[in-house]
Amino acid sequence: MSRLYQYVGSNDIRLAVAKFPAGTTIESVSQLENWIAKNSKKLKDCSSLAATFVVDLKGHLCIADRHSEHIACAGTNSVLSAGEIFFEGCNRGWEVVEITNQSTGFCPEPESWPQVAIALDRIPIPHPNKFTIEFVFRRCPACDQLNIIKDNLLICSVCNSDLPDVWNCDRC
Numbered sequence: 272m273s274r275l276y277q278y279v280g281s282n283d284i285r286l287a288v289a290k291f292p293a294g295t296t297i298e299s300v301s302q303l304e305n306w307i308a309k310n311s312k313k314l315k316d317c318s319s320l321a322a323t324f325v326v327d328l329k330g331h332l333c334i335a336d337r338h339s340e341h342i343a344c345a346g347t348n349s350v351l352s353a354g355e356i357f358f359e360g361c362n363r364g365w366e367v368v369e370i371t372n373q374s375t376g377f378c379p380e381p382e383s384w385p386q387v388a389i390a391l392d393r394i395p396i397p398h399p400n401k402f403t404i405e406f407v408f409r410r411c412p413a414c415d416q417l418n419i420i421k422d423n424l425l426i427c428s429v430c431n432s433d434l435p436d437v438w439n440c441d442r443c
């Protein structure tokens with residue numbers, strides 16, 4: 272069973288983006304090409320572009336300008352995964368060259384990758400076979416801080432409390 276990720280970030284951001292338009296659902300190569308044409312300043316023969324992405328509840332890739340919050344991209348809904356995506360394209364078409372699960376709004380697990388792969392295969396667009404950078408998130412049971420785990424150290428960066436072995440970012 273895949274996990275549904277609800278927004279776990281700050282309420283200030285949630286309120287601030289409430290009226291932003293949701294991201295663009297990408298269900299075909301031509302939709303992706305249209306979005307890239309609108310959002311990249313200059314298209315040469317070869318080009319690259321970074322974007323914010325979520326996988327929505329229907330399993331579709333949804334992307335927005337890379338400076339967008341994931342909660343805005345998701346239209347304030349829950350997601351199956353989220354992160355950053357990097358497209359590169361030459362004459363023969365586009366591919367995903369890098370992709371991460373970096374979203375402090377949803378804190379998706381690296382294990383959400385299969386949902387991302389399905390969404391990318393639906394378009395279809397060539398992609399890596401896992402997140403090229405994997406982020407591990409935990410919420411501190413003592414002080415509530417959302418931590419990004421580095422070097423497998425399960426210790427809160429704010430209060431030094433031990434962090435749990437299992438994903439817990441949805442607990443408040």
Ligand SMILES: [Zn+2]
Nearest residue numbers: 411414427430
């Ligand atoms: Zn803490």
